[in-house]
Amino acid sequence: MPQFGGIEAGGTRFRCARGTCPEDAQITEFPTTSPGTTMARVFDFFRGGGSLDAVGIASFGPVDPDPHSPTFGYITSTPKPGWRNFDFAGAVRGALNVPVAFDTDVNAAALAESRWGAARGLHSFLYVTVGTGLGGAAFIDGRLLHGRLHPEMGHIRIPHDLARDPFPGNCPYHGDCLEGLAAGPAIEARWGCAAHLLPDGHAAWDLEAEYLALGFAAFTCMLSPERIVAGGGVMQRPHLFSKIHARVCELLNGYLQPPEIVAAELGRRAGVLGAILMAAQFAR
Amino acid sequence: MPQFGGIEAGGTRFRCARGTCPEDAQITEFPTTSPGTTMARVFDFFRGGGSLDAVGIASFGPVDPDPHSPTFGYITSTPKPGWRNFDFAGAVRGALNVPVAFDTDVNAAALAESRWGAARGLHSFLYVTVGTGLGGAAFIDGRLLHGRLHPEMGHIRIPHDLARDPFPGNCPYHGDCLEGLAAGPAIEARWGCAAHLLPDGHAAWDLEAEYLALGFAAFTCMLSPERIVAGGGVMQRPHLFSKIHARVCELLNGYLQPPEIVAAELGRRAGVLGAILMAAQFAR
Numbered sequence: 001m002p003q004f005g006g007i008e009a010g011g012t013r014f015r016c017a018r019g020t021c022p023e024d025a026q027i028t029e030f031p032t033t034s035p036g037t038t039m040a041r042v043f044d045f046f047r048g049g050g051s052l053d054a055v056g057i058a059s060f061g062p063v064d065p066d067p068h069s070p071t072f073g074y075i076t077s078t079p080k081p082g083w084r085n086f087d088f089a090g091a092v093r094g095a096l097n098v099p100v101a102f103d104t105d106v107n108a109a110a111l112a113e114s115r116w117g118a119a120r121g122l123h124s125f126l127y128v129t130v131g132t133g134l135g136g137a138a139f140i141d142g143r144l145l146h147g148r149l150h151p152e153m154g155h156i157r158i159p160h161d162l163a164r165d166p167f168p169g170n171c172p173y174h175g176d177c178l179e180g181l182a183a184g185p186a187i188e189a190r191w192g193c194a195a196h197l198l199p200d201g202h203a204a205w206d207l208e209a210e211y212l213a214l215g216f217a218a219f220t221c222m223l224s225p226e227r228i229v230a231g232g233g234v235m236q237r238p239h240l241f242s243k244i245h246a247r248v249c250e251l252l253n254g255y256l257q258p259p260e261i262v263a264a265e266l267g268r269r270a271g272v273l274g275a276i277l278m279a280a281q282f283a284r
Numbered sequence: 285m286p287q288f289g290g291i292e293a294g295g296t297r298f299r300c301a302r303g304t305c306p307e308d309a310q311i312t313e314f315p316t317t318s319p320g321t322t323m324a325r326v327f328d329f330f331r332g333g334g335s336l337d338a339v340g341i342a343s344f345g346p347v348d349p350d351p352h353s354p355t356f357g358y359i360t361s362t363p364k365p366g367w368r369n370f371d372f373a374g375a376v377r378g379a380l381n382v383p384v385a386f387d388t389d390v391n392a393a394a395l396a397e398s399r400w401g402a403a404r405g406l407h408s409f410l411y412v413t414v415g416t417g418l419g420g421a422a423f424i425d426g427r428l429l430h431g432r433l434h435p436e437m438g439h440i441r442i443p444h445d446l447a448r449d450p451f452p453g454n455c456p457y458h459g460d461c462l463e464g465l466a467a468g469p470a471i472e473a474r475w476g477c478a479a480h481l482l483p484d485g486h487a488a489w490d491l492e493a494e495y496l497a498l499g500f501a502a503f504t505c506m507l508s509p510e511r512i513v514a515g516g517g518v519m520q521r522p523h524l525f526s527k528i529h530a531r532v533c534e535l536l537n538g539y540l541q542p543p544e545i546v547a548a549e550l551g552r553r554a555g556v557l558g559a560i561l562m563a564a565q566f567a568r
Binding site for chain 1: 408422424425427429430431432433434435436437438439440441442443444457458498501502503505506507508509510535536537538539540541543
């Protein structure tokens with residue numbers, strides 16, 4: 001029976017898993033500190049079990065996921081201390097002596113949702129996470145889209161009505177891009193209250209639905225998904241989904257069929273389970 | 285030596301070609317009228333030559349390009365008289381008794397530019413045409429993106445500063461979507477003068493560059509192309525390309541590397557040459 005390892009590297013937490021699927025995966029997690037300390041804990045975890053056939057890495061970005069590039073498997077231009085230009089795939093390959101698959105955390109989560117979660121059986125869907133950032137993965141025509149790098153859907157500009165919402169946006173690169181208007185920190189900065197503390201009836205959620213609908217409608221025009229699977233801290237509000245869907249329908253206005261918009265099913269385990277799946281696909 | 289047929293069905297012109305490449309293709313064209321009259325001319329053209337190994341159809345949309353769908357090869361919800369729900373692939377297969385490949389006109393043009401034009405050798409690029417409409421094709425990770433249907437990139441909403449540009453947009457579905465602000469008819473409606481008659485120094489071109497840059501920046505965040513190949517009537521202005529590129533750089537602001545933005549090379553022949561290529565790939 002093959003055994004696979006998965007590493008989800010988040011900006012604040014690392015998760016490691018060994019196994020083959022949600023039922024048998026053993027998962028551990030610990031805080032992200034320096035690369036030296038953090039990777040030592042990763043290697044300890046994997047060395048404490050039996051041998052592995054392959055390891056998948058699902059990393060925070062930006063990363064270089066192009067297997068033909070000399071910096072394949074690196075975290076590239078992150079401002080996170082110590083991690084800039086870190087040869088992640090090389091470090092794991094060197095320490096554990098196994099084949100290593102490498103992609104972004106959102107791509108891995110999308111893969112897990114397609115196998116075990118809210119996108120089972122679909123040929124084309126998007127996975128969008130709205131939390132401390134706003135990121136997305138495109139699984140289209142049966143596979144993950146990469147392009148030159150990987151999608152950065154959170155950074156599109158959307159219409160911003162300054163009369164309705166004078167908040168200038170808080171993306172350090174773009175100000176009022178989608179992430180700068182709609183991710184968790186934008187909600188907190190605009191209303192002076194953490195998103196998870198705002199009651200369901202608060203006006204914040206109508207505005208949030210407006211921005212996410214503008215984003216999801218643009219994603220639909222560009223990528224033609226059957227479904228949008230949405231997760232992350234900000235999306236833990238069931239009433240948001242129907243608000244967004246109604247507004248996406250209005251925005252598309254019959255020109256295109258709106259995608260279904262549903263909640264992600266695998267929660268915090270999506271990334272690390274996706275990393276296991278990447279390892280299994282790579283070893284096959 | 286195999287022989288292929290190509291049909292490009294445009295809203296106002298049909299083009300038919302037989303051959304294998306730009307050097308040997310024999311091309312004819314005629315106006316698009318009723319399906320009966322138009323298709324009779326198509327069949328006359330192809331019956332007048334030798335036998336064909338396959339025919340590719342590159343059609344105006346919306347179309348159903350999903351080979352698993354019961355309406356594969358149909359033009360679907362067009363307002364164009366007589367063409368709604370026309371079984372285009374079925375008609376050609378029935379009349380000429382050959383295998384038929386079917387896709388949108390922009391997808392076919394992108395394919396031709398990737399083989400013989402401005403995107404030779406690229407793994408990921410976009411083809412965008414700005415004329416009477418604004419359409420795009422995404423050739424990403426070595427193949428054309430379809431999704432549930434096909435991209436409709438022209439219909440994304442972009443920021444619209446009503447103080448700078450009070451024109452409300454003229455897309456019948458969305459008003460001020462990208463196509464409604466930036467396609468040829470929008471330019472003409474806003475300035476009261478056909479786009480091709482506006483001098484290079486006219487303020488129209490700064491505004492046009494702004495809208496196209498907003499669109500191209502969004503396309504880049506979403507699809508991560510190495511290059512954007514732009515064609516169509518409105519793009520026949522060399523100075524537009526540098527204006528757009530400069531503004532895309534500002535909009536991305538160092539977060540992502542901007543794609544190259546270059547002129548399409550195959551002009552009006554792109555679609556019908558792409559249709560030949562589709563036929564060749566299908567017959568292989």
